[in-house]
Amino acid sequence: MQRCQSVSHWNRRDRCVACTVTDDELLERIRLGDSSALEDLLRRHHPRLHAVCLRILGHRSDADDAAQNALVSIARNVTAFDGRSSFATWAYRIATNAALDEMRRRRRRPRPSPDVDAVHERLAEYGGRGTRLQICKRFFDTLLI
DSSP states (O other): OOOOOOGGGBOTTSOBTGGGSOHHHHHHHHHTTOHHHHHHHHHHHHHHHHHHHHHHHOOHHHHHHHHHHHHHHHHHHGGGOOSSSOHHHHHHHHHHHHHHHHHHHHHHSOOOOOOHHHHHHHHHHTTTSSOHHHHHHHHHHHHHO
């Protein structure tokens, strides 16, 4: 089992109180209205959910957004969890869907167009030193660095 990161969960014997409770027990407490149980459950699963988002998206900031969206979705719908699968499987699927949604959003974002004047200025720096093809190749090589 993963070591808990929350110092407030640790008791005097250096055991995490929240991690000794199963997901099913936390879910039952959530159904009874215990908001701290929801926090414990989300904190327990956050690292794995973030990891799956990062694996799908490849960028930490996008993975942060997707993981946060997944946690919000889980928090809103946790009482609708019906137990046909484990909570971890259900949460993993929500995180996967959140990451895929973030990927679709990222594709729809307008990409910044290059500043045409800046491109012409930088091309002018390379003028007179080779053919047009060589000048353009050196210029684009500098953009990739």
